[in-house]
Amino acid sequence: MTHAPDLLRIATAGSVDDGKSTLVGRLLYDTKSVLADQIDAVTKASVDRGLDGPDLSLLVDGLRAEREQGITIDVAYRYFATPTRSFVLADTPGHVQYTRNTVSGASTAQLVILLVDARNGVVAQTRRHAAVMALLGVPQLVLAVNKIDLVDDAETAFRQISADFVELTRSLGWSADQVISIPVSALHGDNIASRSEGTPFYDGPALIEHLETVPNVTDPRPVGLRFPVQYVIRPRTPEFPDYRGYAGQISAGRVSVGDEVVVLPSGTRTTISKIDTADGDLETAHTGRSVTLLLADDVDVSRGDVIAAAVDAPEPTQQFTATVCWLAEKPLRPGARLLLKHGTRTTQAIIGSLDVLFDEQGLSLVDAPESVELNQIGRISVQTAEPIAADDYQTNRESGSFLLIDPQGGNTLGAGLVGDALAELHLNASPAPV
Template identity: 45%
Template sequence: MDILRIATAGSVDDGKSTLIGRLLYETNSITKDKIEALESASKRKGLDFLDLSLLTDGLIAEREQGITIDVANIYFSTPTRKYIIADTPGHVEYTRNMVTGASNAKVSLILVDARQGVVEQTARHLSIAAMLRIPKVIICVNKMDLVQYQESTFNAIKDSLAELVAQTTFDGQEISFLPISSLYGQNITQKASEMPWFSGNTLLGELEAFEYASTLAHAPARFPVQFVVRPMTEAYHDFRGYAGKISSGTFKAGDAIRVLPTGQESTIATIEKFESKLDQAIAGDSVTITLTTDVDISRGNTLVLASEENAPALKDFSAQVCWLDHTALSPGKTYLLQHGINITKAKISQITERLDVATQTSTQGVDTLKLNEIGTIALRTAQPISADQYAANPANGAFILIDEFSNSTVGVGFVK
């Protein structure tokens, strides 16, 4: 069975943890002892229903305050598919947690409180889903039970959301809208008896039906070398292999390759995985590649196909960035830029624009980017990086910025 990674997003108290708890409960993914503990905890709180949010809010502070603070990965499965859900916080100051939680997701569940409608966090999360190019976005209008399951309320929110989606830079991503009640399980795994006017699929039905064909296998081939394998034993005295994970594309035995940044060329002799030899390997495979000739390759080099265009060696470039630090980003500052396993110094030349997530408009010529703000910057690196445009090859187009003194990750960037 394949694994589908999902990230939740939404404003404070929109019901993300309860939604995930409901999915776990209705797919029989909870053990009997956990259900008994959940019943006891709900009774102690004086509730006449199961507080399903307790299944995901594991930190003591989360349980005491009734909020989500850190990202939690939740696992469940159905007979046809396995799922990993990143339960992310809703507070604006924890938006950076949402970015990291959604970085590997193929589906984003964005929750909207039916009583509140579209808020600034909704726009921010849509912007992040668009920026990360998450293939499918399901916008769940939750707590329909608190508005008497009114179709008119859902339609009004859907119209506002559709207008916001149209203003956001989505590119070929699937967008769907769903009225739900996490608390009472309406439209989660079963059709909503209280909303006969909605003819669409349930949430689980949407997830089960989603087919994700990875574009990375068809992107330009990139193999960052993480380790040079030299056993130096009698049986393998002459063995030299290059281990790593293929970030994009396909490599086959016999392919002519080029080493970046040196430009040396050779041919793939074998592709090995454990004790097996493969005819080919695709994006996501962790393998060891051997070559027909000895060339100077070390950790941090990248193998590409000689028949394809090289990843450009970027030193001056622009990037979209989401700022994650309390200290604002200002032009002239120097950071460490990590692309893959390579780290180099980078200086911010200028901030060319800042995105207003509420209106989806850009402001030119700004001086700073503050915590959780999104903008476009120009930067110059001390050493070139072999990176693609994020839009063309997400696996090789993202990087992080690190404060060289505190070693904190302060920004996540996407090569433009």
């Protein structure tokens, strides 16, 4: 019996012109994830431009051109695979003003590739991106020191940039085993699919080799079962007269028949009697699996409730501190009345205080801001009309995240993290703006 390769969600980030498009194109090319006619078209276009070989950035530049024209500024998702693992890559914009898109693309990433130009090293945008990744709790980082072939003393440049990056990431809370630096040339393919003879000073893995072997970690601090109920199934047929199942997707943890669980926010305890799927019953199901759970007792469960492991179930709350990335043109101000969507539950919410603002330019915190503007990140207090069963984001990314929605138009206005994620960055506090 053959098993499908596991999936790793990755994202790229970097400053403009650091070679991100070329790197993404190279990954697609070296994993044979593009069609032959696409390569032929790129090769022809490159020759017409006077280049000796194919400009792989052309494989992804179509969307980038749309971005630069202002048609849409969004995250592009690319898909590629090797014999041992498949990948979803979120290609985020490099411009400073598109922080919201970087947050969107990296929010589900298990690994982020940060690019720097070997000629420039760690710059302000690198520091900003690293801080955002730390805020989002990204488990693994790769520093791709690109254009290593364009510096005179590649070894000295690489070691200095790596040392600077290690100092930065450690100050933001990453350990040594979560971060790796790789010297690459995306244009020529050095250390992408295989190790390059052009970097004899580097004895680590090539980029794709590292992507294939890095631990597939979703959350650094795993929690027990978190199962947001999406739908209550009651067929009411002669064949299933008493069937009552709760359908949804396991957002965290695992569940087995016989496990003790608690239904939130009511707090009712029961056990799992059956796990149904379209392919038949299961004894155990894991994160990401869509299942229907049957409970041993006849309890009141509806859409929006959470079935959680009894041993570590979160305490439902209606008032909490959160970190929010604001996505809308209209700024967020205290007293705003919005909708909050957490898992499958949507409830009314009021924004209380705006406590601090994350200053990306100075990597510091500004106290008592008057508002949170487009692309800004701040710490706020939230009060909801109904209790939500949320974990702290630093404990679990899935059950600790939520959306803020415009109650009139239904547009998503902000992406939130339950808890004070900014405190984890150990940034300096600054006085409130005058």
